[in-house]
Amino acid sequence: MEVARRSFRADIEAGFGYLHVGPTRCPWPHSPDDxxxxxxxxxxxxxxxRAELGLDTVDYEVGTEDVQGTVARFxxxxxxxxxxxxxxxxxMPA
Known part of the structure; x- marks a missing residue:
């Protein structure tokens, strides 16, 4: 998660206005709740x-890239x- 946080922080600082959040690429087994x-x-x-940096809103795409999953898992x-x-x-912050 620390790598993801550093990456997202760099994206936000660079002014990205659209971010994909889908933390399914991890090397260990995980559940849907995870x-x-x-x-x-x-x-x-x-x-x-974003709020700490005083930047405008960011749009998020939330999804999964778990190509090993099944329809039932999705x-x-x-x-x-x-x-x-x-x-x-x-x-979520107000």
Whole structure:
């Protein structure tokens, strides 16, 4: 996650206005809940960084690039995001 945070910070500092957040490329097994938690944490980090730098809004694309997944796994990820939507939104800065 630290590598991702450094990369996103550099992108935000460089003025990128559109970022893709999809932390599925990790070398160890992970669950849909892990993906949701990591995505929420990275979005919160990006928004905090953007606000600290006093920059305009950034648009985010949230998705998965897990080419080894199945339709059932993708549905599981969507279900997990849907169930945790409120918690994800509460973690985002105002």
């Amino acid at each position: 993906l949701v938690a990591w995505t929420a944490a990275l979005l919160a980090f990006c928004e905090k960084t 549905r599981g990820i969507l279900g997990s995001v849907s169930r945790r939507r409120g918690r994800i939104l509460r973690r």
